[in-house]
Amino acid sequence: MSAAPLDLLLLPTWLVPVEPAGVVLHEYGLGIRDGRIALLAPRAEALKQPALEVRELPGRLLTPGLVNAHGHAAMTLFRGLADDLPLMTWLQEHIWPAEAKWVDEDFIRDGTELAIAEQLKGGITCFSDMYFFPAATSELVHKSGIRAQITIPVLDFPIPGARDADEALRKGLELFDDLKQHPRLKVAFGPHAPYTVSDDKLENIRMLAEELDAGIHMHVQETAFEVQQSLELHGARPLARLARLGLLGPRFQAVHMTQVDDADLALLVDSNSSVIHCPESNLKLASGFCPVERLWQAGVNVAIGTDGAASNNDLDLLGETRTAALLAKAVAGSATALDAHRALRMATLNGARALGLDTQIGSLEPGKLADLTAFDLSGLAQQPVYDPVSQLIYASGRNCVEHVWVAGKSLLDGGRLTRLDEQRIVANACAWGAKIAGRA
Numbered sequence: 001m002s003a004a005p006l007d008l009l010l011l012p013t014w015l016v017p018v019e020p021a022g023v024v025l026h027e028y029g030l031g032i033r034d035g036r037i038a039l040l041a042p043r044a045e046a047l048k049q050p051a052l053e054v055r056e057l058p059g060r061l062l063t064p065g066l067v068n069a070h071g072h073a074a075m076t077l078f079r080g081l082a083d084d085l086p087l088m089t090w091l092q093e094h095i096w097p098a099e100a101k102w103v104d105e106d107f108i109r110d111g112t113e114l115a116i117a118e119q120l121k122g123g124i125t126c127f128s129d130m131y132f133f134p135a136a137t138s139e140l141v142h143k144s145g146i147r148a149q150i151t152i153p154v155l156d157f158p159i160p161g162a163r164d165a166d167e168a169l170r171k172g173l174e175l176f177d178d179l180k181q182h183p184r185l186k187v188a189f190g191p192h193a194p195y196t197v198s199d200d201k202l203e204n205i206r207m208l209a210e211e212l213d214a215g216i217h218m219h220v221q222e223t224a225f226e227v228q229q230s231l232e233l234h235g236a237r238p239l240a241r242l243a244r245l246g247l248l249g250p251r252f253q254a255v256h257m258t259q260v261d262d263a264d265l266a267l268l269v270d271s272n273s274s275v276i277h278c279p280e281s282n283l284k285l286a287s288g289f290c291p292v293e294r295l296w297q298a299g300v301n302v303a304i305g306t307d308g309a310a311s312n313n314d315l316d317l318l319g320e321t322r323t324a325a326l327l328a329k330a331v332a333g334s335a336t337a338l339d340a341h342r343a344l345r346m347a348t349l350n351g352a353r354a355l356g357l358d359t360q361i362g363s364l365e366p367g368k369l370a371d372l373t374a375f376d377l378s379g380l381a382q383q384p385v386y387d388p389v390s391q392l393i394y395a396s397g398r399n400c401v402e403h404v405w406v407a408g409k410s411l412l413d414g415g416r417l418t419r420l421d422e423q424r425i426v427a428n429a430c431a432w433g434a435k436i437a438g439r440a
């Protein structure tokens, strides 16, 4: 009995599977059936397969969809609200008061929809979110067709949507249960940072995460000040304290890590934890520099995230990856650090691995879900093309993103969002801006 026809056959000029590493396939076809990659073969061979739809993509590069491994989606509505400040001043004197005043479920819905639209237009097919009212965020993920890890926010003080950490966890566990079978949503724990969550709550989170086989996503060692403060209060660096509490492991996602000494490196390697690098937020808040090349060479899985739009100020993961590739060279003092192919791997498969999704997404391999991005490299600024990955990382912007598919479903077609109403999203964001700025 012959196999059912492909739902869609894509015929790009270049295809970069990411795994195996460093490979560029020229004139290949990728076939999709039931949301998964069903075929990867040279063009002539691929064309022999019956397909319901065939899409020629000349001058286009097809890659796995980008994975934005850290952000605070609804903070898009605070974009540009408090610029040019160091982390703790930004957070304590501006962002936390604004969140207390403005964040409710409507804010989360409108801000998250804006973030999802911006991310899809930038070639992102999966994002991780750490913010308030995670159930409202998950509704937008469900509706939009994108993939996400939604984390349960936990802090020692009251937050929008939860009077205390116990309530946040109780609601979070309900969400975990509700979404257990969701094909595109994964729930993880999001204790904010070592300086905002006490030992007893971290122990509780460790126990729950173990029981549920869930990720733990946390800002860690973002600044030298944080490390200093932890040494004074706990007699240990933050990562060592978390290790003592049993939080490190393959499901642990350490966001930022601008401060890494030899003992920290050993803890990350031995525990097989992931690091999520957020270079533009670290640069803008002058937080420090994550030693990406050193971590990578030691075997640590390094993913990349934009952080929130209030400290970046965009959700442009392609631009972020370029920044990371350039910055890694400066930090390592070596032009060979984080080459273009590894930078793309960081923005795809490593992100998937950090979120525990690497058996499903992150590379173009038969059997994996068809989360894909097609970039137009036919423009003036990309010529000539010696290596499409070099052109993508060093010579292209997110304006080159042309098509996005998640689980084989088209969410961006020729630069247009297929499921979201861009005009309405912009109007809502403008209305929020006017209200927050006191112009409404």
Ligand SMILES: CSC[C@H]1O[C@@H](n2cnc3c(O)ncnc32)[C@H](O)[C@@H]1O
Pocket (backbone or CB within 6 Å): 072, 091, 095, 096, 099, 130, 131, 132, 153, 154, 155, 190, 191, 192, 193, 219, 222, 281, 307, 308, 311
């Ligand atoms: C648990 S909800 C998220 C919480 O984190 C705040 N936040 C945003 N960016 C950063 C950052 O770089 N470091 C620390 N905290 C950050 C956000 O405003 C929410 O309050």
Ligand SMILES: [Zn+2]
Pocket (backbone or CB within 6 Å): 070, 071, 072, 219, 255, 307, 308
């Ligand atoms: Zn953050």
